[in-house]
Amino acid sequence: MNILVIGSGGREHALVWKLSMSPRVSRLYCAPGNPGIASLARCIPLKANDTSGLIEFAKRESIDLLVVGPEQPLAEGIVDRCQEKGLTVFGPTSAAAQLEWSKAFAKDFMDRHKIPTAAYRTFSADQIADARAYVEACPLPVVLKADGLAAGKGVAVCTERGEALSALHQMAEEKVFGAAGSVIVVEEFMRGQEASVFAVCDGQRYVTLAPAQDHKRVFDGDRGKNTGGMGAYAPTPVVTPAALREIERTIIVPTLQGMAAERRPYAGCLYVGLMMTETGPKVVEYNCRFGDPETQVVLPLYRGDLAELLLASACGDLSGAESPAVNGNAVCVILASGGYPDAYAAGFPIDGLDRAAGVPGAMLFHAGTKEEQGRVATAGGRVLGVTSLVDGGLDEAVSLAYRVAEMITFEGMHFRRDIGAKGLATSAERQ
Numbered sequence: 404m405n406i407l408v409i410g411s412g413g414r415e416h417a418l419v420w421k422l423s424m425s426p427r428v429s430r431l432y433c434a435p436g437n438p439g440i441a442s443l444a445r446c447i448p449l450k451a452n453d454t455s456g457l458i459e460f461a462k463r464e465s466i467d468l469l470v471v472g473p474e475q476p477l478a479e480g481i482v483d484r485c486q487e488k489g490l491t492v493f494g495p496t497s498a499a500a501q502l503e504w505s506k507a508f509a510k511d512f513m514d515r516h517k518i519p520t521a522a523y524r525t526f527s528a529d530q531i532a533d534a535r536a537y538v539e540a541c542p543l544p545v546v547l548k549a550d551g552l553a554a555g556k557g558v559a560v561c562t563e564r565g566e567a568l569s570a571l572h573q574m575a576e577e578k579v580f581g582a583a584g585s586v587i588v589v590e591e592f593m594r595g596q597e598a599s600v601f602a603v604c605d606g607q608r609y610v611t612l613a614p615a616q617d618h619k620r621v622f623d624g625d626r627g628k629n630t631g632g633m634g635a636y637a638p639t640p641v642v643t644p645a646a647l648r649e650i651e652r653t654i655i656v657p658t659l660q661g662m663a664a665e666r667r668p669y670a671g672c673l674y675v676g677l678m679m680t681e682t683g684p685k686v687v688e689y690n691c692r693f694g695d696p697e698t699q700v701v702l703p704l705y706r707g708d709l710a711e712l713l714l715a716s717a718c719g720d721l722s723g724a725e726s727p728a729v730n731g732n733a734v735c736v737i738l739a740s741g742g743y744p745d746a747y748a749a750g751f752p753i754d755g756l757d758r759a760a761g762v763p764g765a766m767l768f769h770a771g772t773k774e775e776q777g778r779v780a781t782a783g784g785r786v787l788g789v790t791s792l793v794d795g796g797l798d799e800a801v802s803l804a805y806r807v808a809e810m811i812t813f814e815g816m817h818f819r820r821d822i823g824a825k826g827l828a829t830s831a832e833r834q
Contacts, residue, residue, distance in 0.1 A: 410472025413770035425710035439769030516661035551583030606668035614642035634822035741815020743784035
């Protein structure tokens with residue numbers, strides 16, 4: 404099987420890494436890839452949104468399966484175009500991906516299909532006065548979300564009235580997220596621990612992977628701005644086997660049934676971002692692809708053949724697939740550029756990669772790197788994902804991930820030092 408993975412970040416590196424282990428894979432490509440991916444696959448100088456170029460390449464190289472990593476090409480309809488050309492592609496159509504590219508659509512969809520989520524109001528660009536009045540009166544904390552895609556940063560959790568009004572002004576009037584903020588969703592604040600569940604779907608059936616917990620805020624203790632994710636661990640004890648069954652019954656199954664009923668069947672990876680509240684799991688958001696950095700812990704724990712699973716999903720037949728048992732623990736710590744998630748400088752050489760990569764049980768997933776004068780240098784806000792995989796407990800996985808992270812250096816590097824701490828506390832409480 405010849406496979407082309409589309410994308411260039413840590414998620415795509417993890418996908419390529421796992422796919423490279425399949426005995427069914429003959430040739431593995433990635434477009435455009437990165438220096439880490441280049442050791443496992445042939446990197447093709449095509450951008451992820453160059454749909455015509457990607458289709459032409461796939462036809463020329465007899466690609467059996469395209470795997471789309473990022474959300475933007477999915478929103479723009481790359482799956483639709485590939486299917487029109489007779490190509491087999493893993494990912495949802497643009498209509499199905501609207502669960503991610505429009506938060507207003509997702510909230511209305513959940514309301515229509517009685518899927519548990521936070522109470523909300525939606526305001527368009529010409530309703531800013533109404534939105535301001537609503538924000539001035541609603542209980543605090545309150546959550547404001549830009550409707551469209553904003554690279555994981557279009558969310559403001561506000562504990563003060565002035566903060567909420569400022570976030571509304573920035574999104575709706577200053578257009579800090581561009582067209583993504585033309586519609587604003589204002590939600591009630593949900594209390595509990597967050598979790599992420601990936602369901603690989605074929606339009607009707609699904610296979611769930613290990614539940615994970617992401618860390619969105621930039622600083623320890625969930626302080627600071629939202630980021631694309633500063634680390635993750637899996638499996639999270641927050642999602643017990645009983646809770647996972649409830650998530651499937653009340654969220655995943657109704658989502659697939661609802662999408663099918665609305666004639667936009669969902670095939671691909673359905674990412675369900677959850678809040679585990681006192682009254683049960685509720686949806687924070689949907690994503691239409693593998694999440695990052697959760698992919699960097701979920702895939703190492705997956706014991707099956709990922710190529711077979713994704714192909715079955717793309718072909719619409721997961722009838723023989725099962726969710727394998729999860730053994731061990733995995734932790735990913737993101738090493739970020741100084742200043743991230745705000746402005747940051749790039750082009751700094753990265754030291755310690757070879758030594759860190761040689762540690763048993765450790766994996767380095769490149770997220771924002773480039774080759775420069777024969778060396779690997781920084782090229783993004785989130786630079787590397789340091790992942791540990793152990794057969795033992797979460798505490799061992801945490802210790803290993805941080806031991807390896809300390810081996811790597813580049814100018815301005817920073818990372819959270821509490822990845823997995825909630826999981827350890829939850830486990831301790833239950834003992």
